[in-house]
Amino acid sequence: LVLTNRSAGGSGHTPTSQLSCISLPRHEEDYLQNVVGSAPYILVLGQDCSARYQLLNCLLGERLLPLGSEVGGACGPEGGACRRRKLCFTHGRQTRLSLALPGQYELVHQLAAHCGRWDTVPCEDLEIQECEDPAQRLAELEVTLHHALLQEVKIMVLPCRGVQPVEEALEDCKRGILPIILYAVSKDALSAEQVSDLQKVRETLPFPVCFVWAPSGPSDPGALHRQLLSLELIGAAAGSCACGAPAQTQSILGESLERLQRVLGPFTRQLLQNQQVEATTLLNAVQCRYLDLFINQAFDMQRDLQITPRRLEYTREKEGELFSSLMAIANRKQEEMKDMIVETLSGMKEQLLEDAANLHFTDIIMSSNGESVSSKDIKMCISQIQDLIVVQLNQAVANKLTSSVDYLRESFVGTLERCLGSLEKNTAESSSNITSNHLKQILNAAYNVEVTFHSGSSVTRLFWEQIKQIIHRITWVNPPSVSAEWKRKVAQDAIESLSAAKLAKSICSQFRTRLNSSHEAFAASLRQVILQRVLLLGALADSCVSVCVCVCVCVCVSSGKPKMGRELGRGQYGVVYMCDSWGGRHPCALKSVVPPDDKHWNDLALEFHYTRSLPKHDRLVNLHGSVIDHSYSGGSSIAVLLIMERLHRDLYTGLKAGLSLKERLQIALDVVEGIRFLHSQGLLHRDIKLKNVLLDRQNRAKITDLGFCKPEAMISGSIVGTPIHMAPELFTGKYDNSVDVYAF
Template sequence: MNASLAQEFRKFSRNCHHLKQILRETQHILSEINETNVYCGENFQDQVLNARIVKKLEGILDCDPALIVLGHNFQARSVVINSLLNETLLPSSSECQQWIQISYGLANTITTCDGFAGITDKSVDSLGVTVSEKYFKIPNASEASSEHPTVLEIQLSHPLLRDRVKIITPPDGTSFIPSNFYNILQCELSKLLPILIFAFGEELLTEENIEELRELKERCPDFPVIFIRTLGCWPPKELEKNDKVLMENIQKDVPKYFSGHELFRDTLCDRSSPRKSTDRQLLALFHQLTSLGYLPLHSPKKGSPVTQTHCEEHSCRTDFIESLSKLDYMITFIRRCFQSYLIEAANILSDVISQCLQQFILSAYDMAREIQITPLRIQYAQEKEAELFRNLIMTASQKQQEIRKLIETTVTDMRNDLMEKVHNYSYSGVTVSDTAKVRTREEVRVATSEIHNLVLSELSSAVTSQLVMSVHCFQEIYFGTLQRCLESLERNCQNYDGNFLASVALKQTLSAAYNLKLNATSSSSFLHSFLDRLRKLLHSLQLPWTSPPCLDASWRKHVASEMLDSLNASQLAKTITTQFREKVKASHEAFRLAIVSLEDHYSSYLERTEEQRVAIRKYHAPKLARLALESMSVCDMIRYGLPKLGKELGRGQYGVVFMCESWGGVGPCAVKSVVPPDDKHWNDLAMEFFCTRRIPEHRHIVQIRGSVVDITYGEGVMPSVLLVMDRLSRDLYSGIRSGLTWLERLQIAIDVAEGLRFIHSQGLVHRDIKLKNVLLDSSNRAKITDFGFCIPEAMMSGSIVGTPIHMAPELLSGHYNSSVDVYAFGILFWYLCAGHVKIPYTFERFQNKEQLWTSVRRGIRPERLPSFDDKCWELMELCWATEPFKRPLLGYVLPQLEVIREDYIKLGFK
């Protein structure tokens, strides 16, 4: 028992070391991501691996395992500790006034100190076989530290303690659990991973014990607890009155309590045992612990299915050992506890890494979309603005005659209203007396200019409102989509320092018609000449010896009327359209400069984005995928162990497939064994595992059930990765060779199309659809397997992968998408329709794959056989079309296949 328990601690320490290494590598990769600024302005590490998660992991992986022995008295505790160590270390008849901590040391020593951290050593002595009773009492109680408990530190060169294991027991007392236990557990023992052991003799739990255990369950619900009855007193004590009542109440429940718990079957079922009273007390004690919620009524079920993602089968954190003769059961309990801890840590790590990878995939999609869409959006903005500019200029030219007529009509219509405004006008630049007199001719000139500006302003406003109505349609056509496109480009363009925004220039272009003005200082040569003539006319009416005119309402009306009569509608229309064109041209030029600046900025931005996408795809994601594989493999190894390999089922370029009868509660299984020779193959395998593992369960997909890294393979030099998956009867190649009916082959085509469509819906591309990668069950229904080349579409690097005959022509160029699977399906469908596995004649005549690929690029495809149905042949031709965009989606292929199958069923085919 001692050696087996030490082995469990050693395995736990080894697995903790492995998981800590995975955690450190994960932190290192996330730190690199932050340093390389892949996610600009975001602390990616804090998002996926925050301090709370790290603290939880460190609370498992960095803590030393500790067996904390509690119990009725020191005698019971010392019996358990001596049994664990297989040595008579502690005397069983003493009382202890201080905490005892037993840990590993090169020499056997005993130390009295304040606190578990070894604060203020009091004495260090060599240790004999048994600890002397003199150490169990506090020498000077008055000198004992009030902040730290007095601890008797015992160091032993013992194999059980070698892997940083500690055994701790509190001082003796009347209480089942010491009053300062929780404070010490929280402060002094916070770096330990505790397993609580409760040791007691024949006694039942007192009311005080029950309250203490209830408080323990409330305050430490996740701590594993095992109860051990040490059988310390014999013969058993007589039952007290209350205990007799308890026994009478549970007599009727005897079968229910002991039938489900295998530890009690030997003792309780033997009703001829001379220790019936002991058995009753055992059952009563078990009933008390069960009532407190510590023990289940039934043993946990074994062989839970491997599809569970967490550790339900290891979640039982309490157990009961009825006597020291069955102490070996503690090995199983401690193994379950360690498995629970390790699986929890491995699942946390796996979830973190999977979240990172999922974020990478989504980011790669966004980056690929950004790289592809941004130039098109800029081009769209340029084209639409240029079209808007041309239409506005054309409108200005076409509207000149309409504006002339509009001016003539407006002058006639607005004369009365204008005269009323002129009549009530108050000068702004001239001070007139109550009699409307002024003193100088300069004041007359200013007043005249104000009246002219008033007339032109009113006329401009009326004409502009009509012109706005003419160009309003352009605002409805161009403003919405084009403006949103520009604002989105400018908003997403980080640190954009352009001097002028294209969206602002577009708004100015569209608002040019709103800002047209006619005034006395207009640049129009017509207005200058007109105003000069008008000024000379007015000045000629004022002789030097005459006084300035009276600037009253009549004078204002006279000046306004003369101006209206002197206006030339054609010249004004030309002035307005010229001004409109100049404003539109200025805005167009500003837009052109802004869009060029924006384009230059995005050019460097997209280059950085592509570099980040390449870094994610080629560097960060593969490394994290490998860590995901390792963390999940640790979890599966702990739960189910190594699969037992049977006979070889087949082998391929990258691995060997073996038979396995059962693993993790499911079977039959197939185990794909791969020995990655280098980091590239490790990364490819890890991405296959991650992509396949994240595919939801589907009836036409072969599901990977788990993985195990066998570090013992090749004497540890080149570990083997074992991928466990469902095992089916045969592959499609063997099925066609052995003979399948036409309807069975059509159904297989439907199954493959449905499975491929589901894969594509998950954002994945298989890239190696062929006969060998389609498996058949006993009913000849198909499932797609071998996701060795499967990868998210956004993570594809353009590598040339696949089987030559099934490879689409664009695969050789490195630029392809999910349509390559549709092409491969077309070739697969040719074999299904042909009913044999012989290579098409058009392909067979080529001597090497280079000739084959050259011919495929030129449009060479499999020949049509006489037995082919027209609909089947047309569907094949659509699927293997040379241009990827001409190939149908699988959502179209699937119903076509179902229609073909229904037609043949109606014709009586089987």
């Protein structure tokens, strides 16, 4: 699986959540690491030591372990307690024996084989002696041989359950090895203890078992076969998956030791291929998720390229309208603002005077008769009365002024903020986010003066500072007492001193100044946003082109290379042959394509991806699988073999042979249904023609050859197709899915 960081998200446009969806889960990654790092390991089990030793000798092709009377007494229920230890066979330049703790170190121990030359392992070295310490009892006998089989695999012969339970003996086989389990059977039936051991083996190592028939005397293998079937230790028949590969490697019962190679070879090959299929299936799933993500990104980018300029232009127009409307308010409605302020003050005057008379001062200690303590306290009283007037007038005037321009909130400001939010969405560069946020802040700072006049903006503060200054200029003499009448007098003089005309003029003047400065800042920031969006979309376009070189993994290991029959047809880039059967499917058609360059490899990979990833549809030809043939033309070139269902004929041949009007109308409906399905998936076929419409024996049509098929968002303007069926706009490089309708 080859993907660069740039293609996997280097552009910064791929969200982290999407990347986590296409990454390998931890358990799948561990499985792949285990498959890559595992070495084949033959595990020899059996009903007794004699059967296991006989099977081992047959595997190595020499009498390495003693048999019959040489091996000593029988083990199991019929004999005494077995004392033969676990054996491990490895490859080496010299033949030698040693004792070693499993996975640890070699023990210094004198063996009988060290005393002289031997061809068969001495029985004394196979058995655990009574006087041995616990470490030597747990040790396994390592036999090093210069044997061709041991160059590729290791062999382990497990002991009887009396020496070591089977789950303990297999403890070191759980990781780092690919077990090939052989079970030697010498009797007509398995005992309950042996069945229990086999169940534990299946729980520890979920791999199939090859039972090898190695009878010690006259026996009936049929009874054993029936028992294994009833216990579900072997399968009745192997199923097949969608691509034709065996769904799962089945446990089998071999005929005899003499025919072991006929059984063991296919069994081992199927087991290893099954591991390859599972591993490559995981890789293929990840790669398909990557490709789907990139195609979806291309759709989003294409939409962004179409929508962003319109949003920018809309934002510029709406801001201009907003600016013009607000300037009109400032220029033409000064008199209305003055009348509104006068009306508000007159309507609230009595309420303000009443509230001022009932005001309770804070942080001022008053005497019981209302006399103030000092002039400082008098100033604080005046200040609190002023604050009361300012707060209440602020709220009332702001509400009136806001209602006069409130329609601007939804028609201008709200729409502008939504456009700006969409412009900054999915922008990778942090500077672009800062620019868009700054742009929205400018809008709020500039236009919230009118929309939320009570928010404490600079113009609001200026307005009420003028009120305070007017009130502050009133000279107060020391009152006889701080009474309710005095409070009303202070409030009334302050209200009567206000000039509504001056306040309205000041508001409009400051309003125009703020609008002009905000409008200029808005235009400058908008130009910066446009520049950054153009740069971002250009980078995404380059990234989209580069990521589509990803080639789908073709997983057809176990079905082998299909056999080519006679030629059925020939196209621009490939030849179609007859294929009787492949992967359990028949009849098939075989499309052989020799891509001349990387571009055609990419197009072929996309064709395979679309055909396999699309949901099954009655109006599309099913693709069973693909095989890469490195031996094509004597090894001079590499061909990709696409295996698909074979139909009766194409539409061109059908029309020449003659079709009734009803059949033609039905074919037309079928083709339309297939085209509509492709378009619903966002795909363009771009090569609809008679040769690419196949008919079955009932003259129902199916569309084939997705070699030029691409998502509409990824159309780069390339001119493809068959000239006689091509729409005129194809030659301009600017087209959409209507070209398929024209070709139809």
